[in-house]
Amino acid sequence: MTHTSTGRPARAASGALVPVLAFAGIVVAVMQTLLVPVIKDLPQLLDTEASNATWVLTSTLLSGAVATPIMGRLGDLYGKRRMLIASLSVMVVGALLSAVTSALIPMIVGRSLQGFAMGAIPLGIGLMRDMLPRERLGSAMALMSSSIGVGGGLALPLAALVAQHADWHALFYGAAGLGVLCIVLTLVVVPETPMRAEGSFDLPGALGLSAGLVLLLLPVTKGSDWGWSSGTTLGLFAAAVVVLLVWGLFELRVKAPLVDLRTTARREVLLTNLASIMVGVSFYVVSLVLPQLLQLPTATGYGLGQSMVSAGLLVAPLGLTMMLTAPVYARLSARYGPKVTLLLGMFVIAIGYGAGLGLMSAAWQSLVISVILGAGIGLAYSSLPALIVGAVPASETGAANGLNTLMRSIGTSVSSAVIGMVLANTAHTVGGVAVPTMHGFRVSFLIATAAVAVGLLLAVFLPKQSRPAQHTQLRASSEEEAGIAHAEEALRGFSGRVLDADGAPVARAKVTLIDRRGRQAGATTSGEDGSYALAVPEQGAYVVAARALGHGPLASSATHSGGDEPVRLDLALPGDTVPA
Structure with missing residues (x-):
């Protein structure tokens, strides 16, 4: 299958691109965390049985799981920015529907529509890969990936505050407002990517x-x-x-499948996705256990007697620490690779849960656990998209990261079910109310530790992603300085001319060759007549990207099928751009 660039970006990516896409991830997390403070009150609020009220949460999970890989594939085919706006728009409609009803069925429908926002994570990562220079991509994807934890950490105390002092429907109006703001920012700041996958929707x-x-x-x-x-x-x-x-x-x-299972079956993709399930399990356990432990009355002998808002504030550092680890991840990954940062993140998570087994007797100890686990989960989450992006072709980024996000969702679903069962089976009944026990909390932490241990084992067998050899970088650097005047100088690769919007040659444009793992495979600058030539190390799919002062960037996918003749590929840059 070949993939092409079917259009030009309307404008260059600005410096606000990463914050806006990360904000979309935070909005997704807010939507997920919205009802956590009122979970126990849902049966009364909706005038239904407890078993029916759980569908309000289950429906969001199911629709999110379904929408994530589908929206990722639609983004690859028809434009990631377009599908990001569509996902957020469906979420806003769902939030408004939930805001005006107290009946079970309309609430379930509204929450199902809100689940579509989950597609924003893989779409945002795909936009970053298509738009950002390689040196900014690592930290940007780390921030996008960890934004869901950041949003969850920030939303918990805020949602608790709203639930305590206002009508609970205000939560949905707030989510809808955030969704509208995110749509406006996306329209203003985020350009559409020219990358498209060929084929039709499966x-x-x-x-x-x-x-x-x-x-x-x-x-x-x-x-x-x-x-x-x-x-x-x-x-x-x-x-x-x-x-x-x-x-x-x-x-x-199928010729153009929704999920390329052959790519998914590669060792690096398969092991990363399986490790993602384990990270998802470990992330959700602390979110389920600590708020309950903090809010249980001190009369139980182990409860910490905190209010709903105080409990939210004590758990909030989980998300904040995840955000702070994004730049740390970028530096570690640049030096050691994403496999090492994934292993380090999981090791820190294991330390956090191990320490947590003995740190459950005071509120400040919950704060310590949140910080340690936030650092570990932030490192692990940040590593996952980098491992996926490095293992799939550029045009499959949306679908592949959609599947990876789905694996994390499955992890959180399994975690929710298993920990719910553990806490229910170990609970004491006091006055007809089931009260979780300290034994149940500790068993939950042990389960999280075991999940992380399995994840560590899986990550150990990931292939180490090789960095470009020093001599290759030196050769590329010398080629950029000297330039290549004539396309005929390359015997095997891509050649052509860099042109402006009017068809005139563009001299001194930087032309970069990126392989299917997302690594730079070559670089050069165009000659005075706009010509360039790039040799390829082997046949296969590549992305040829060009940029020049006063012009927008362009990325074009092409396939080299072997042979000594260069593949002709002219690159037409968009016109003048607004400075980043």
């Missing part, structure tokens, strides 16, 4: 994956209510296996 694949995920996640999230050995739970698990197997066989036969 509708049967999307329906098959949707059905398989719903059949898998329904018993995961509802198993504790239905009974893990009940016919409904086991039947749905069996149906999920059958549907996903049939879907997988179908995807292998």
Whole structure:
């Protein structure tokens, strides 16, 4: 399959691109965390049974799981900025619907629509890959990936504050307002990427994956209510296996599949996705345990007696520390590679949960646990998109990161179900109310530690991503300084001319060759007549990017099928741009 650049960016990416896309991730996290402070009150608020009220949370999870890979693929095909705006728009509609109802069914519909916002994470990472220079990409993707934790950490105390002092529907009006603000900022700041994948949207694949995920996640999230050995739970698990197997066989036969399973089956992609599930499990355990421990009354003998808002503030450093680790990750990754930062992050998470087993007797200890776990989860989350981007072609970034985000969601779903079951089975009943026990909290932390240990083991077997050799960098540097005047100088690779919007040659334009792992494979500058030539190390898919002073950047995908003749590729740069 070949991929092409089917258009030019309307304008150059500004310095505000990364903050705006990270803000989109924060909005997603706010939408997810919105109802955490009022979970226990939902049956009364919606005038329904507790088992029915849980669908308000389950519906968001299911729709998010379905939407994430689908929106990623649609972004690859039709434009990531366009699909990002579409995802946020659906979320705003869902938030407004939830804001005006107190009935169960409309609330479930509204929360299902809000789940579509989950697609913003892979779409944002894909936009960054297409738009940003390589030296800024690592820290930008780290910030985008960790933004979901940042948003969750910040939203928890704010949502608790609103829930305590205002009508709970105000939460949804706030989420809708944030969504509208994010849409406006995206329209103003984020240019559309020219990168497009060829082919059409795989509708049967999307329906098959949707059905398989719903059949898998329904018993995961509802198993504790239905009974893990009940016919409904086991039947749905069996149906999920059958549907996903049939879907997988179908995807292998389709020319333009929703998910390229051959790429997904590569060792580096498969192990990264499996490790992502474990990181998702570890992230959600602390979010479930610490707020409950902090809010339990001191009369229990182990509860810390904090208010809803105080508990939120004590857990907030989890998200804030994740945000602060993004620049640290960028420096560590540049020196040692994302595999090392993933291993380091998981090791820090293990330390946090290990220490947490003995640090549950005072509120300040929860603060310490939050900071340690935030640092570890921030490093781990930041490493995941870099590992994925380095292992897939540029035109599959959206779909591949969508699948990776889905794996994290599955991790949090499994975590929610398992920890919910543990806390329920170890609870004491006091006055007809089930109260979680310290034993249940400690078992939950042990489960998180075990998940991190499995993740560490998986990460150890990831292949080390090689950095460009020093002599290659020196050669590229000398070529940039000297320039190449004539395209015929390359025997095997890409050659052509860099032109402006009127077809005139552009001299001294920087032309960069990027391989399918996202690494620089060569660089040069165009001659006085606009000509350039780049040799390729091997046949395959590449991205040829060009930039010049006074012109917008351009990235064009092309495939070299071997042979001694260079592939002709002219690069037409957009016109004058607003300075970044």
